[in-house]
Amino acid sequence: xxxxxxxxxxxxxxxxxxxxxxxxxxxxxxxxxxxxxxxxxxxxxxxxxxxxxxxxxxxxxxxxxxxxxxxxxxxxxxxxxxxxxxxxxxxxxxxxxxxxxxxxxxxxxxxxxxxxxxxxxxxxxxxxxxxxxxxxxxxxxxxxxxxxxxxxxxxxxxxxxxxxxxxxxxxxxxxxxxxxxxxxxxxxxxxxxxxxxxxxxxxxxxxxxxxxxxxxxxxxxxxxxxxxxxxxxxxxxxxxxxxxxxxxxxxxxxxxxxxxxxxxxxxxxxxxxxxxxxxxxxxxxxxxxxxxxxxxxxxxxxxxxxxxxxxxxxxxxxxxxxxxxxxxxxxxxxxxxxxxxxxxxxxxxxxxxxxxxxxxxxxxxxxxxxxxxxxxxxxxxxxxxxxxxxxxxxxxxxxxxxxxx
Amino acid sequence: xxxxxxxxxxxxxxxxxxxxxxxxxxxxxxxxxxxxxxxxxxxxxxxxxxxxxxxxxxxxxxxxxxxxxxxxxxxxxxxxxxxxxxxxxxxxxxxxxxxxxxxxxxxxxxxxxxxxxxxxxxxxxxxxxxxxxxxxxxxxxxxxxxxxxxxxxxxxxxxxxxxxxxxxxxxxxxxxxxxxxxxxxxxxxxxxxxxxxxxxxxxxxxxxxxxxxxxxxxxxxxxxxxxxxxxxxxxxxxxxxxxxxxxxxxxxxxxxxxxxxxxxxxxxxxxxxxxxxxxxxxxxxxxxxxxxxxxxxxxxxxxxxxxxxxxxxxxxxxxxxxxxxxxxxxxxxxxxxxxxxxxxxxxxxxxxxxxxxxxxxxxxxxxxxxxxxxxxxxxxxxxxxxxxxxxxxxxxx
Numbered sequence: 001x002x003x004x005x006x007x008x009x010x011x012x013x014x015x016x017x018x019x020x021x022x023x024x025x026x027x028x029x030x031x032x033x034x035x036x037x038x039x040x041x042x043x044x045x046x047x048x049x050x051x052x053x054x055x056x057x058x059x060x061x062x063x064x065x066x067x068x069x070x071x072x073x074x075x076x077x078x079x080x081x082x083x084x085x086x087x088x089x090x091x092x093x094x095x096x097x098x099x100x101x102x103x104x105x106x107x108x109x110x111x112x113x114x115x116x117x118x119x120x121x122x123x124x125x126x127x128x129x130x131x132x133x134x135x136x137x138x139x140x141x142x143x144x145x146x147x148x149x150x151x152x153x154x155x156x157x158x159x160x161x162x163x164x165x166x167x168x169x170x171x172x173x174x175x176x177x178x179x180x181x182x183x184x185x186x187x188x189x190x191x192x193x194x195x196x197x198x199x200x201x202x203x204x205x206x207x208x209x210x211x212x213x214x215x216x217x218x219x220x221x222x223x224x225x226x227x228x229x230x231x232x233x234x235x236x237x238x239x240x241x242x243x244x245x246x247x248x249x250x251x252x253x254x255x256x257x258x259x260x261x262x263x264x265x266x267x268x269x270x271x272x273x274x275x276x277x278x279x280x281x282x283x284x285x286x287x288x289x290x291x292x293x294x295x296x297x298x299x300x301x302x303x304x305x306x307x308x309x310x311x312x313x314x315x316x317x318x319x320x321x322x323x324x325x326x327x328x329x330x331x332x333x334x335x336x337x338x339x340x341x342x343x344x345x346x347x348x349x350x351x352x353x354x355x356x357x358x359x360x361x362x363x364x365x366x367x368x369x370x371x372x373x374x375x376x377x378x379x380x381x382x383x384x385x386x387x388x389x390x391x392x393x394x395x396x397x398x399x400x401x402x403x404x405x
Numbered sequence: 406x407x408x409x410x411x412x413x414x415x416x417x418x419x420x421x422x423x424x425x426x427x428x429x430x431x432x433x434x435x436x437x438x439x440x441x442x443x444x445x446x447x448x449x450x451x452x453x454x455x456x457x458x459x460x461x462x463x464x465x466x467x468x469x470x471x472x473x474x475x476x477x478x479x480x481x482x483x484x485x486x487x488x489x490x491x492x493x494x495x496x497x498x499x500x501x502x503x504x505x506x507x508x509x510x511x512x513x514x515x516x517x518x519x520x521x522x523x524x525x526x527x528x529x530x531x532x533x534x535x536x537x538x539x540x541x542x543x544x545x546x547x548x549x550x551x552x553x554x555x556x557x558x559x560x561x562x563x564x565x566x567x568x569x570x571x572x573x574x575x576x577x578x579x580x581x582x583x584x585x586x587x588x589x590x591x592x593x594x595x596x597x598x599x600x601x602x603x604x605x606x607x608x609x610x611x612x613x614x615x616x617x618x619x620x621x622x623x624x625x626x627x628x629x630x631x632x633x634x635x636x637x638x639x640x641x642x643x644x645x646x647x648x649x650x651x652x653x654x655x656x657x658x659x660x661x662x663x664x665x666x667x668x669x670x671x672x673x674x675x676x677x678x679x680x681x682x683x684x685x686x687x688x689x690x691x692x693x694x695x696x697x698x699x700x701x702x703x704x705x706x707x708x709x710x711x712x713x714x715x716x717x718x719x720x721x722x723x724x725x726x727x728x729x730x731x732x733x734x735x736x737x738x739x740x741x742x743x744x745x746x747x748x749x750x751x752x753x754x755x756x757x758x759x760x761x762x763x764x765x766x767x768x769x770x771x772x773x774x775x776x777x778x779x780x781x782x783x784x785x786x787x788x789x790x791x792x793x794x795x796x797x798x799x800x801x802x
């Protein structure tokens with residue numbers, strides 16, 4: 001029997017852009033929904049305009065950023081400043097099970113595509129708005145960009161090297177966290193709809209989803225009135241626990257010793273078994289007390305080995321470790337490649353490039369990246385005809401009215 | 406109003422964040438979750454702070470209380486055959502089992518999907534593992550600092566001017582939260598598929614892959630340009646930086662030129678801002694060393710909130726570097742009722758993050774505090790017709 005995709009037959013009208021929203025709908029595409037991104041060349045998605053461009057040559061269909069997070073989707077070009085395009089968008093929504101948007105609060109309403117209107121067209125619609133601050137509350141009209149969510153959420157105030165200013169986390173972390181929470185909410189709403197026939201509106205605030213992953217810091221404050229101090233890569237309980245310099249130019253390796261038994265194994269591996277019983281290091285509490293000296297012990301050993309050697313040696317001994325992997329390391333990683341994690345599907349403009357695939361596997365369902373990211377407007381005619389119900393002549397009129405750019 | 410997932414019966418064999426967060430997402434939307442913990446110490450999170458007054462107590466961990474509200478809890482020693490038998494009975498009447506037992510220990514814990522499915526073909530089982538359950542590194546161990554590096558996130562974060570400082574992880578077990586989110590999505594996908602197929606399946610989540618999937622635009626620099634991303638590179642555009650105000654830190658965020666012009670205007674159009682070296686966002690990136698000195702001087706004149714509000718009035722997306730105190734005091738979050746206080750029989754009242762989303766028809770709810778260790782053991786066993794007393798005498802619960 002052919003494997004079936006979990007969301008086969010479900011359609012998503014995707015009005016999102018940048019990263020959070022597209023990351024949300026990417027999950028639905030992985031699960032087999034027909035995700036149709038509504039785009040316009042008059043204001044392309046920011047990620048189409050950002051590097052990396054294939055072979056350094058800019059172009060709206062050449063960005064690896066866009067092409068990563070829009071795999072498996074279709075694209076319809078609609079200039080929503082035109083009334084004819086709004087009408088087409090309404091038809092698309094009426095033919096969809098899910099509408100996803102991450103415009104600033106109120107934008108969909110002003111375009112005539114708000115919940116009340118769309119729900120009227122499609123009573124069992126599930127719609128989610130992923131905004132920075134949420135749809136209600138005194139700050140709901142504030143503007144939010146991905147990089148600003150990390151400090152706003154409180155994450156920056158507890159992330160950083162000891163004694164240094166607050167820091168970022170290297171990515172606009174609020175975006176994927178918001179997008180994944182959105183996918184969870186949508187799937188739950190779809191299950192509810194399958195049982196009851198009832199659709200609904202979902203208000204997601206990225207600020208709130210970003211705080212949902214900071215309970216330790218928040219509870220430290222509400223319980224004791226003191227937030228955790230920024231403490232680099234250290235852990236309150238485990239030691240050694242950090243990222244250590246290894247042999248090679250700017251090469252590093254993460255090492256975490258979970259308990260005293262792991263410490264004894266670590267000591268044996270580095271050829272200093274006597275450290276297992278050394279009173280400075282024998283217990284977790286002692287290792288935390290003497291962590292500066294402890295880290296020198298780790299560094300002295302790690303600095304003479306490649307991060308790959310450290311990883312292999314320590315993991316073989318049951319001690320957690322891994323190279324501080326770069327994007328290049330990941331692309332060549334034998335484990336990830338053996339697991340078939342990466343996706344290489346042909347794209348009409350950039351050819352076949354390596355992309356990141358689905359982080360989970362399903363033993364029965366057909367869950368995968370089904371096609372490369374779409375070129376802008378690649379599916380416009382097909383969607384207008386087959387989904388929105390326009391005739392060829394009507395599509396031509398829409399095009400003449402400049403609605404399909 | 407009803408719960409979206411009220412009919413779902415979920416078993417969790419979890420320790421730490423990943424499995425517990427995955428099932429928390431379901432429990433908060435109504436799923437009936439039974440958390441299975443080893444007798445004695447229970448979930449490792451019980452030993453993990455913060456604790457009130459910083460005094461460790463198995464029933465007072467802020468992290469545990471957060472992750473396990475809305476669940477029932479039982480103890481079961483899966484190292485013993487009788488414990489595994491009971492787990493099989495429970496799995497026979499569950500819709501979903503989520504666990505993060507390491508692949509090398511799954512068999513010893515009785516976590517065998519084929520066996521469960523023989524008795525209950527509709528069961529979905531979701532296995533979360535640091536490097537997945539198969540492949541050359543499946544046996545590798547990975548707490549957060551290790552998977553955050555293995556997934557390629559840590560290497561993106563550091564101090565560009567300080568190559569002596571290591572790649573830096575984010576606060577907390579973020580690997581666990583990401584894996585939990587992916588586990589919830591994979592599980593719900595499988596449960597949705599089951600609505601039409603009637604069959605369950607085995608879902609497998611690799612934490613390393615969950616993280617390699619969120620590298621923003623950096624992964625593709627290798628396949629698209631042959632470039633390796635680094636924490637040491639300067640940001641191409643500025644300002645996207647932390648600055649110190651009179652009373653705390655703010656994050657300056659000007660991506661579009663009009664945002665920069667508005668910010669300069671708010672700062673009183675200082676003379677330096679018209680210098681050619683700051684003419685556009687790329688020049689400001691290239692000349693950030695000079696720019697940050699001027700910006701630091703300006704920001705010191707302001708309070709965080711004054712600058713934040715002034716910028717936002719002009720649609721410039723600045724944000725405060727919120728402290729935990731700022732979050733709890735936020736009028737916006739208060740108006741939305743974000744923080745939730747729950748009364749726990751041992752820990753007392755604890756205030757924690759609440760609803761991450763608002764589903765209009767099937768709201769997120771907080772129905773019960775996290776279970777005390779073994780609180781529902783007898784109750785759950787009675788439901789499957791097993792005498793808890795006998796198991797207790799054997800030390801299985």
